[in-house]
Amino acid sequence: MAKFLVHGGKKLHGSIAVSSSKNATMGILCGAVMVRNTVILKDVPRIQEVDRMLELLESIGVTYAWKDTTTLHLDSSNTLTLANIDKDACTRTRSSIMLLGALANQATSYRLYKTGGCKLGERTVRPHMYALNTFGVSVTSRDTHYEVKNTAVKAADIVMYESGDTPTENAIMAAVLAPGKTTIAFASSNYMVQDLCYFLVQAGAKIEGI
Incomplete structure (x- = not known):
């Protein structure tokens, strides 16, 4: 039987280059819509999922430009036109569901097209709908x-329906846009949720318990 023989007691040291995260990036891209000003993001992964989200954001009025291979400038100061939302880009990225929280209190009514990547049915969106409804966002x-x-x-x-990452991110973004103090229990503490919180704090939000 194969085995590892480990000789411990040694001081560990060194450094590594940590890769950027797609999951954290997608939430932050949605969060950037809330800032309604220029946002500069560094170490953004140049992948198809990010490109699709950028196409989606551009269709509603967000402008963007790559300043180098991983530095992205976004500007959401223009009036958002949700009637122009890119249906194709929306249906090709599941992360578009996080726009529900990012657009809370920014548009009175709009349509968000369903994605095609997940076939699990309405169960997957129920935690989002439950959380957002608590804040006064009606999703049909x-x-x-x-x-x-x-x-x-x-x-x-609010006590979350389940401790999921994207439902928690949606709840956090909706809470930031709602006047007053919100407490979110049973929230996910995964890294992408924390990264979104750190971004929102830099943008002026007050979030405790990260």
Whole structure:
């Protein structure tokens, strides 16, 4: 039987270059829409999923430019036109679901098209809908899209339906846009959630417990 023989007691040291994260990047790209100003992101992975999200954001009025291979400038100061949302880009990235939280209190009503990557049914979006409804965001599921209405978005104390990463990110973004103090229990503490929180704090949000 194969085995490892480990001789311990040695001082460990050294350094490594940590790769950028797609999952963290997608949440932060959605969060950048909330800033309504210029955002500079560094160490952004140049991958297809990021390109699709950028196409989606550009279709609603966000401008962007790559300053070098991994540095991205975004500007969401223009009026967002959600009626122009790129259906194709929206359906090809599951991360588009996080725009529900990012757009809370920014648009009264719009459509967000469903993605095609996951076949698990409505169960996968139920945690998002449950959390957002608590803040006053109404999400109605149709065959091809979600109908979203943001009316009187408010702070709330919420226990998450499940401790998922993207539902937690949606809840955090909605909470940041809602006036007042929100407490989120049973929240995911995964790295991409923390990275989104750190980004929002740099943008002026007050978040405790990261």
